[in-house]
Amino acid sequence: MTQETTTSIKTAPAARQKKKLNPGLKIALELGPLIVFFVVNSKxxxxxxxxxxxxxxxxTLAVSWAITKHLPAMPVVTAILVLVFGGLTVFLQNEDFIKLKVTILYSMFGAALIGALYFNKLLLPIVFDMxxxxxxxxxxxxxxxxxxxxxxxxxxxxxxxxxxxxDSWVNFKVFGILPLTILFAVAQAPLIMRHEIAPEEEDTESHF
Structure with missing residues (x-):
């Protein structure tokens, strides 16, 4: 096992020690702002x-911090961009900024994930919170x-x-991007199953 592999696996026990959100609450926190965004836009x-x-x-960040005492990376980055581009949208009364936020956010995520591989780093376990x-x-x-x-x-x-x-873009953001992301995530199940390891085996490897 290479040093890089050992290093990435060593992060797993610490990640599991963190208090996690209830799955139902986590989904509500992730989808809640988006649903409210859609409803308020329509009205x-x-x-x-x-x-x-x-x-x-x-x-959502406040609730997550109050319960778990830590903040996942993706929601934090998302919140920062929402605040920056949302602020520009409201202040300048130009909806192009909030639309552009989506492009920049996903481009940053893609670049960060693939770019980290160049340095033999795995960011996706952090994104998925193990x-x-x-x-x-x-x-x-x-x-x-x-x-x-x-x-x-x-x-x-x-x-x-x-x-x-x-209005059509908002519909696309809620009813287009979200279903596409869910379908893509489900489609990864065969790969995950092929490479799945038991938590106990993961802990054993981390001591090598």
Whole structure:
């Protein structure tokens, strides 16, 4: 086993010691701001919806911190971009900023995941908060897939945001990107199963 592999596996026991959110609450925190964003946009427009989205991501981070005493990387990065581009959207009254946020966010995720592989680092276990247990070969394959998928979403968002109205873009964000992401995640099940290892085996390898 290489030094890089040992290093990446060593992070697993510490990650499992962190207190985790209830799965139902985690889904509610992840989807809640997006659903409220959609509802408020349909009633009051994109600028009010953006303001509510900004408040929503801060609230979800606060709840997550209050329960677990730590914050996952992806929600933090997402919240920062929502606040920056959402603030520009509201302040300048220009909805292009909140639309562009999606492109930048997914491009950053894709670049970070694939770029880290160049330095023999695995970021995806951190993203998933060690919710699954697979060997390093599996993590690398999964990293490439998710990285390229994020780039695909970024490109798709660019196409859609230039072709449709703001209301249609909001529908795409809620009813397009979300289902695509779920379908993609489900499609990774065979790869995960092929590379799955038991937590006990993972702990044993971390001592090599």
């Amino acid at each position: 009051f427009g994109i600028f009010y919806a953006t303001g509510v989205l900004m408040a929503g991501v801060l609230l 919710a699954i247990h697979i060997d390093d070969a599996g993590w690398r394959k999964l990293t490439w897939r998710w990285g390229l998928f994020f780039f695909f979403l970024a490109g798709l968002n660019e196409v859609v945001r230039h072709m449709v109205s703001t």
